[in-house]
Amino acid sequence: MSKQFSLAPDTFPPRGDQPTAIEGLVDGLSRGKRIQTLLGVTGSGKTFTVANVVARTNKNTLVISHNKTLAAQLYSEFKQFFPNNNVGYFVSFYDYYQPESYLPQTDTYIEKDTEVNEKIEKMRLEATAMLMSGEPTIIVSTVSCIYSLGSPHEWDQSAITLSENMEIGRKELIHKLIEARYERNDITLSSGSFRVKGDTIDIIPGYSDDVIRVSLFGDQIEQIGIHNSVTMAKKRTVGTVKIFPAKHYIIGDDAKNDAVTSIQRELETWLPNLPGELERQRLNSRTNYDLEMIQELGYCSGIENYSRHLDGRKPGQPPFCLLDFFGNDFLLVIDESHVTLPQLRGMYQGDYTRKKSLVDYGFRLPSAFDNRPLKFPEFEKYLKSTVFVSATPADYEKKNSSAIVEQLVRPTGLVDP
Known part of the structure; x- marks a missing residue:
C-alpha cells in the first residue's frame, strides 16, 4: 500500500464547478477552518x-452516511477512486x-436477540486494523461510528506481533491467541x-481471508507465510506480521x-436503591453470574453493558468509538448532512429511554447507561476538519460553516443530471 493517497490513473480530470x-x-x-459545507446539486459529482x-x-478520512445502502455505494466509489489505498x-x-x-406495564422482559452478518463483522474489524496500520485510510460508515466500540489502546496492546527468529513457545503463542479472542x-x-x-500454527485473522502460517522450531519462529485459505497455496513469506x-x-x-x-x-452501592426484594435478587444474581464469566473466560454475554468499568471510564464519560481510532488529525466528511446530522443527534435519547426501565427494575446496573452512542455535543468535539456535503444544507450547516462552497455546474454542463 502507498504512503500517500493516489487517485486511479484513469480518473477523469475535474470539470464544471469541481475544480473551484x-x-x-x-x-x-489548510487555513484551519473547522467546518465547511459543499453545496452541490444532484449529479454534480460531489463524491x-x-x-x-x-x-x-x-489525511485519514471518515465519511458518514445516513444508511447502509448509500454507505455501500460510497464505499464502492471510493474503492474505484483509490485502488492502491485502504478503503474500509x-x-x-x-x-x-x-x-x-423491559415493559413494566405488562411485566414483559424481552431478551436481546440478534443475527450477526459475519462478512460485515469482518469488514468492521478490517476497518479498525487499517486505521492501526499507519497507512492512508478512508473509512465509509453510518451512525454506527458513534456507538461504543472498546478502547483503541487496549485493542492495539492486545495485538500479537510475530517475527522470524523470534523466541516464543507453542503454548505461549496459543495462550496469546486465546487472549486475543x-x-x-x-x-x-x-x-x-x-x-x-505439531509445530505449525495456522491463523485466520478476524479481518482477513488469508491464512497466516507460523512454523516453529522448538521455541523459535522459523518462518511466517501467507497462504490462500481455500487451496493453502503459499502467496508469500513475510518477516514480521501483526x-x-x-x-x-x-x-x-x-x-x-x-x-x-x-x-x-457498583452492585453493592446500587442494590439498596432498588424498590423491592425481587429487583434486588434479580440484579444480584445476574451481575454475579456475569462476573464469574468475566473472571473465568474474559467475557460474558452482554459484556458491552460493563464497558465503562472495562475501559476505566468515569460515570457519564463518553465511550470509545470508531472516531477514537482516527487519532487527532483526520478529515470528517458528513454526506447528505441535512439527513445525517439529525440522525446523529437523535441516537442517544432513544438508547437512554430503553435502558432506563432495565435499570429501574433490576435488569442492569446504572453503568449500562454508559454503553451508548455519543451525545451530539460530544460528537461535535470531533468536528475539527469537517466537510458537510448536501444539496440542501439545513440551518445547522449554514450557522456553523466557515465557508459554503458551491458546486452548481455539472461536469457534463447539462442543466439536468
Missing part, C-alpha cells in the same frame, strides 16, 4: 470532489436486532480462529481485575 470547489475546500482546510480533497490533504466499510453488523428491553478449531479453519498441527484481536471488546488481565472490583462496588 476542490480548491476552495482544500484552501479552507469525486471529496475524493480529490482527500488526495490533496492526505464500517456499519452495523446486525441483519436482525432486537434490543434487550481467537478460537481454536483443529478441524475447520474460519475467520477469527486458529489450528495447531495480528489484531478477533473482537473489538478486549480485556487485559489488569483491566479485568480492576473492572470486576469496580462492578462489585
Whole structure:
C-alpha cells in the first residue's frame, strides 16, 4: 500500500464547478477552518470532489452516511477512486436486532436477540486494523461510528506481533491467541480462529481471508507465510506480521481485575436503591453470574453493558468509538448532512429511554447507561476538519460553516443530471 493517497490513473480530470470547489475546500482546510459545507446539486459529482480533497490533504478520512445502502455505494466509489489505498466499510453488523428491553406495564422482559452478518463483522474489524496500520485510510460508515466500540489502546496492546527468529513457545503463542479472542478449531479453519498441527500454527485473522502460517522450531519462529485459505497455496513469506484481536471488546488481565472490583462496588452501592426484594435478587444474581464469566473466560454475554468499568471510564464519560481510532488529525466528511446530522443527534435519547426501565427494575446496573452512542455535543468535539456535503444544507450547516462552497455546474454542463 502507498504512503500517500493516489487517485486511479484513469480518473477523469475535474470539470464544471469541481475544480473551484476542490480548491476552495482544500484552501479552507489548510487555513484551519473547522467546518465547511459543499453545496452541490444532484449529479454534480460531489463524491469525486471529496475524493480529490482527500488526495490533496492526505489525511485519514471518515465519511458518514445516513444508511447502509448509500454507505455501500460510497464505499464502492471510493474503492474505484483509490485502488492502491485502504478503503474500509464500517456499519452495523446486525441483519436482525432486537434490543434487550423491559415493559413494566405488562411485566414483559424481552431478551436481546440478534443475527450477526459475519462478512460485515469482518469488514468492521478490517476497518479498525487499517486505521492501526499507519497507512492512508478512508473509512465509509453510518451512525454506527458513534456507538461504543472498546478502547483503541487496549485493542492495539492486545495485538500479537510475530517475527522470524523470534523466541516464543507453542503454548505461549496459543495462550496469546486465546487472549486475543481467537478460537481454536483443529478441524475447520474460519475467520477469527486458529489450528495447531505439531509445530505449525495456522491463523485466520478476524479481518482477513488469508491464512497466516507460523512454523516453529522448538521455541523459535522459523518462518511466517501467507497462504490462500481455500487451496493453502503459499502467496508469500513475510518477516514480521501483526495480528489484531478477533473482537473489538478486549480485556487485559489488569483491566479485568480492576473492572470486576469496580462492578462489585457498583452492585453493592446500587442494590439498596432498588424498590423491592425481587429487583434486588434479580440484579444480584445476574451481575454475579456475569462476573464469574468475566473472571473465568474474559467475557460474558452482554459484556458491552460493563464497558465503562472495562475501559476505566468515569460515570457519564463518553465511550470509545470508531472516531477514537482516527487519532487527532483526520478529515470528517458528513454526506447528505441535512439527513445525517439529525440522525446523529437523535441516537442517544432513544438508547437512554430503553435502558432506563432495565435499570429501574433490576435488569442492569446504572453503568449500562454508559454503553451508548455519543451525545451530539460530544460528537461535535470531533468536528475539527469537517466537510458537510448536501444539496440542501439545513440551518445547522449554514450557522456553523466557515465557508459554503458551491458546486452548481455539472461536469457534463447539462442543466439536468
